[in-house]
Amino acid sequence: MPPAPSPLRVAIIGAGPAGIYAGNILNRLVLAAGHTVAIDLFDSLPAPYGLIRYGVAPDHPRIKGIVRSLQEMLDADTIRFIGNVSYGTDLTLADLREHYHAIIFATGAILDAPLAIDGIDLPGSFGAADFVSWYDGHPDVPREWPLDATDVAVIGNGNVALDVARILAKHADDLLTTDIPASVHAGLAGSPVTDVHVFGRRGPSQVKFTPIELRELADIPDVDLVVYAEDFVPDSFSEQLIASNNQVKIMTRTLNGWLTKAPLGASRRLHLHFMHAPLEIHGDGRVQGIRFERTEHTGDGGVRPTGQIVDYPVQAVYRAVGYRGSALTGVPFDAVRGVIPNDGGRVLDAAGAPIAGLYATGWIKRGPVGLIGHTKGDALETITRLVEDLPALIANGQTVGTAEAILAVLAERGVEFTTWAGWQALDAHERSLGAEDSLTIGRERIKVISRAEQVAISRGEILVTH
Numbered sequence: 342m343p344p345a346p347s348p349l350r351v352a353i354i355g356a357g358p359a360g361i362y363a364g365n366i367l368n369r370l371v372l373a374a375g376h377t378v379a380i381d382l383f384d385s386l387p388a389p390y391g392l393i394r395y396g397v398a399p400d401h402p403r404i405k406g407i408v409r410s411l412q413e414m415l416d417a418d419t420i421r422f423i424g425n426v427s428y429g430t431d432l433t434l435a436d437l438r439e440h441y442h443a444i445i446f447a448t449g450a451i452l453d454a455p456l457a458i459d460g461i462d463l464p465g466s467f468g469a470a471d472f473v474s475w476y477d478g479h480p481d482v483p484r485e486w487p488l489d490a491t492d493v494a495v496i497g498n499g500n501v502a503l504d505v506a507r508i509l510a511k512h513a514d515d516l517l518t519t520d521i522p523a524s525v526h527a528g529l530a531g532s533p534v535t536d537v538h539v540f541g542r543r544g545p546s547q548v549k550f551t552p553i554e555l556r557e558l559a560d561i562p563d564v565d566l567v568v569y570a571e572d573f574v575p576d577s578f579s580e581q582l583i584a585s586n587n588q589v590k591i592m593t594r595t596l597n598g599w600l601t602k603a604p605l606g607a608s609r610r611l612h613l614h615f616m617h618a619p620l621e622i623h624g625d626g627r628v629q630g631i632r633f634e635r636t637e638h639t640g641d642g643g644v645r646p647t648g649q650i651v652d653y654p655v656q657a658v659y660r661a662v663g664y665r666g667s668a669l670t671g672v673p674f675d676a677v678r679g680v681i682p683n684d685g686g687r688v689l690d691a692a693g694a695p696i697a698g699l700y701a702t703g704w705i706k707r708g709p710v711g712l713i714g715h716t717k718g719d720a721l722e723t724i725t726r727l728v729e730d731l732p733a734l735i736a737n738g739q740t741v742g743t744a745e746a747i748l749a750v751l752a753e754r755g756v757e758f759t760t761w762a763g764w765q766a767l768d769a770h771e772r773s774l775g776a777e778d779s780l781t782i783g784r785e786r787i788k789v790i791s792r793a794e795q796v797a798i799s800r801g802e803i804l805v806t807h
């Protein structure tokens with residue numbers, strides 16, 4: 342009998358939704374094409390799930406629940422998770438080339454896009470991504486967050502701006518049923534905030550929110566929602582948009598409904614402002630206020646400045662103007678868009694030609710926009726290209742190493758990598774912390790923040806009882 346052909350060996354860098362969907366689809370399509378495949382899924386963090394764990398807001402358990410279907414994909418034993426391994430430091434492109442026929446980059450985005458206005462670097466001015474990483478217990482960000490402002494501005498009109506505003510405005514105890522670590526609860530509990538203002542450049546019918554995220558603002562206990570009639574200036578373009586797009590219609594109706602809602606005398610307020618373009622953040626040594634220029638509709642979906650200046654006294658500013666992907670050593674990068682240049686997922690060199698064996702998917706392929714579900718379509722496109730390239734990949738990578746060889750490289754370098762079994766141990770531990778919590782009933786988990794502790798629990802170096 343001829344020996345079984347060795348499997349196609351593929352490394353996926355990034356165990357967020359894009360990487361996991363890619364692994365799942367890859368397994369299915371390569372098998373359908375008559376080959377076997379061995380998939381290693383690396384992440385620089387000890388735990389999988391990317392921004393579902395470290396981006397999605399803690400009070401959105403329904404969204405966090407998407408991990409259940411991703412977990413089934415990883416449980417299926419067709420993808421090997423190897424955590425706490427950073428591409429670029431622990432493993433290089435040359436290492437991966439030596440051990441795999443193909444490499445898929447699914448490294449997402451974790452940094453804030455810049456906002457070039459005066460005062461953006463003043464103490465008290467923050468990026469939303471950093472704050473999100475703090476409240477979601479990301480192991481690599483400072484654990485102290487200065488929550489000392491009574492009045493806060495959030496710049497941006499997308500869902501991340503709403504997440505940040507909601508978490509800032511909510512009373513900390515209303516987050517007690519979520520997975521937030523005790524230090525985050527304590528930080529939020531000490532916040533003296535009374536007013537959170539969200540500002541967008543364009544009109545109420547041009548927001549980038551989604552209807553569910555918008556509507557839930559009305560249900561935050563002891564937080565009054567405030568919108569301003571002068572921001573609701575009708576224009577023909579907006580009217581057309583409302584008539585032609587159901588989502589816009591729903592959100593505009595929601596926002597208009599709030600215009601007539603009487604305040605309930607809550608101790609905190611969340612204000613939504615539109616038609617405000619940020620000009621500068623000012624303050625003597627730290628944020629003391631923010632200046633905007635009012636805008637008006639141009640009639641074609643855009644806005645232009647009116648010359649009318651408005652100042653708001655605030656002690657903290659959060660910019661939620663988008664995320665930004667980071668360059669990876671040895672991989673082409675489009676610094677303007679913050680993505681890996683690609684054609685349907687095939688990584689392109691500076692001349693625009695595909696680089697054999699290199700692929701990209703998810704936010705690092707497409708840019709940091711879109712929901713978790715969109716990364717599935719991304720993955721399908723990328724994997725379809727990879728499967729088209731199968732014959733060449735196999736021919737080019739005759740001498741790739743074995744499944745054990747890459748682990749030996751990591752061990753030799755002293756990299757304390759984590760495994761799927763390790764994540765299951767950490768997961769069980771976090772769930773048991775949630776179950777033990779006496780302050781609440783039915784808390785699903787409490788996250789372990791520290792990377793060292795996560796690694797030690799995953800590697801069985803700290804014995805935990807459940």
Ligand SMILES: Cc1cc2nc3c(=O)[nH]c(=O)nc-3n(C[C@H](O)[C@H](O)[C@H](O)COP(=O)(O)OP(=O)(O)OC[C@H]3O[C@@H](n4cnc5c(N)ncnc54)[C@H](O)[C@@H]3O)c2cc1C
Nearest residue numbers: 355357358359384385391392396428448449703704712713
């Ligand atoms: C604040 C926020 C809230 C969101 N809320 C929602 C929501 O409610 N609903 C929804 O559907 N979508 C939401 N999204 C969008 C959703 O998170 C993204 O669509 C999705 O996570 C993108 O997936 P990805 O796999 O491309 O990237 P990511 O989820 O960012 O995963 C990338 C992974 O790559 C790893 N990585 C990065 N660099 C390296 C490296 N050098 N070596 C090894 N590993 C590396 C990272 O650690 C990470 O685990 C939200 C996004 C943000 C930012």
